[in-house]
Amino acid sequence: MIRPIAFGFNTETAVNNAFQKKNDDWNVNEKAQQEFDQLVALLKEYKIDVHVIQDQPLPYTPDAVFPNNWISMHNDGQIVLYPMFAPNRRAERTKGVINRLKEQFVIYSNVDLTGYEQEQLFLEGTGSMVLDRMHQKAYACLSPRTDERVLRDFCGVLDFTPVLFHATDSSGTPVYHTNVMMSVAEDYAIIALDSITNKTERDQVLEALTGTGKTIIPISLSQMEQFAGNALQVRNTDGQRFLVMSSAAYGSLTEAQRQQLETYNPILHTPLTTIEQNGGGSARCMIAEIFLPAQQAHHSR
DSSP states (O other): OOOOOOOOOOOOOOOOOOOEEEEOOHHHHHHHHHHHHHHHHHHHHTOOOOOOEEESSSSSOTTOGGGGGGGEEEETEEEEEOOOOSHHHGGGGGGGGGHHHHHOOOOEEEOOOGGGGGOOBBBOOHOOEEETTTTTTEEEEEEBOOOHHHHHHHHHHHEEEEEEEOOOOOTBBBBBGGGTEEEEESSEEEEEEGGGGOHHHHHHHHHHHHHHEEEEOOOHHHHHTTTOOEEEEEEESSSOOOEEEEEHHHHSOOHHHHHHHTTTEEEEOOOOHHHHHHHOOOTTGOOOOOOOOBTTTTTTT
């Protein structure tokens, strides 16, 4: 997780992120830091191993708090670097994060897809794709930030099967990142089915999910807009599973949905209002999962 130093409304990303809402708080960065620190404290309280890297003031990167868009890490020691839509987000890749990771984890190779930026083609990491790592499936709703050609390149190199579809919000705008409309956990999937208006595509997604043994937990479009789909299942050092989301996301769930989710894992949530409104992303976007082998033991984490 990257602790923000210059967080704020990013006009470069707002052109196709309908979840962003500009507000005039002068202390947006300070509020974002407080929300970040509360989330980290909550995770640590439940023995979830968190590696916090402090962002640097320069170059200016208002969205650095969302590292999952530019890097993904894999248990064979590979990392993937992704082509980013907003030019000011590309600078996030240059900030020494990978060197910090190398101090504790083994990185055997990196798959660099950033050259696609020259062609204006983008794939923003585990924002653009929701990965079912256990079954090697990459779920992706196509959008200006999620290009089919780059996605197929990723899938070819890392041996994932793409599950492609289109998704829109309640006003008919394409959903900019797949991870706001769905989350795939080990035994279930949270998904805004109504956002997939094409029945054939919706059936294909459902078939892929149920075919891998997932229970479907549908959410509404209004719940999606409260970031109920932007959740991530994590494990703590004891191997216990938790679902991490924001308090807005949690508050949007019905009692029945909460109970259903809690049969699989406790839900951890904390307010992320400033980050959600200005950044247009929530808890899941703030976490880049580390699957890399640890340095000393060379065993998968």
